[in-house]
Amino acid sequence: MMLQIRGLTKQFHVAGKSIPIVNIPQWNVEQGEKIAITGPSGSGKSTILHLISGIMTPDAGEIIIGSRAIHEMKEHARDQFRADCIGYILQDFYLIPSLTARQNVEIAMRGASGSSSERKDKIEAWFEKIALSDRMNHLPSQLSRGQQQRVAMVRALIHEPTLVLADEPTGSLDAETAEEVTELMLELCKSVKNTLLVVTHDLKMAERFPRQVHIHDINFNQSQSHRNRVTPKECVV
Numbered sequence: 001m002m003l004q005i006r007g008l009t010k011q012f013h014v015a016g017k018s019i020p021i022v023n024i025p026q027w028n029v030e031q032g033e034k035i036a037i038t039g040p041s042g043s044g045k046s047t048i049l050h051l052i053s054g055i056m057t058p059d060a061g062e063i064i065i066g067s068r069a070i071h072e073m074k075e076h077a078r079d080q081f082r083a084d085c086i087g088y089i090l091q092d093f094y095l096i097p098s099l100t101a102r103q104n105v106e107i108a109m110r111g112a113s114g115s116s117s118e119r120k121d122k123i124e125a126w127f128e129k130i131a132l133s134d135r136m137n138h139l140p141s142q143l144s145r146g147q148q149q150r151v152a153m154v155r156a157l158i159h160e161p162t163l164v165l166a167d168e169p170t171g172s173l174d175a176e177t178a179e180e181v182t183e184l185m186l187e188l189c190k191s192v193k194n195t196l197l198v199v200t201h202d203l204k205m206a207e208r209f210p211r212q213v214h215i216h217d218i219n220f221n222q223s224q225s226h227r228n229r230v231t232p233k234e235c236v237v
């Protein structure tokens, strides 16, 4: 089993009130599965990815990735585990604007094993896979949004993480580019055999996945809706 979640709960405290967001009694994901998680805005999808990646800690419950118990790790161990074993793909890419596409990927390879020429070959091979060999020395601002997301995918995948988490990866792309990026993401994850969990509003994208999960089928905290959304300045975690 790649991911096992048991009795996972998380609530946020806002303006003196506790708002339950996550309540997952049990959820299992097998090694190598590709899953699209759909559901309404504010239903806790991003929060669940934050808990799985250890960016956020739960109030209670267990999260086991492979044989590692994330919920038992101290912050430093979680950070290390995330750097080694998890790839994160986000809606807004977050490429560093002053660095070229190649340099953005090189950053993700700091500390990786192998000689510098092996690392160079690896980067070049990945840029070939995403058909951007001729754009490696371009700045993000010189790339289209779809190209930027392709570079961001390489940055997330080049260290071959066992688990890839993607939060609305096509959310800021037009429909045609979204489809291309989805296909490429599935293909790249298939080639390195990692497990992929994608949160998306895009039902067309979700249909491309062998397994689709509606958030309310795993998260039994169904009281949440967009009505409960709060602005960041009200947030106290």
Ligand SMILES: Nc1ncnc2c1ncn2[C@@H]1O[C@H](COP(=O)(O)OP(=O)(O)OP(=O)(O)O)[C@@H](O)[C@H]1O
Pocket: 012, 013, 014, 021, 039, 040, 041, 042, 043, 044, 045, 046, 047, 048, 224, 225, 228, 229, 230, 234, 235, 236, 237
């Ligand atoms: N740090 C925080 N403090 C307080 N409330 C929060 C915090 N982060 C998220 N929330 C609330 O938790 C709920 C779930 O948020 P989350 O971002 O996980 O939903 P989502 O399903 O990913 O939404 P979307 O599809 O719009 O991105 C929302 O009501 C949100 O306002």
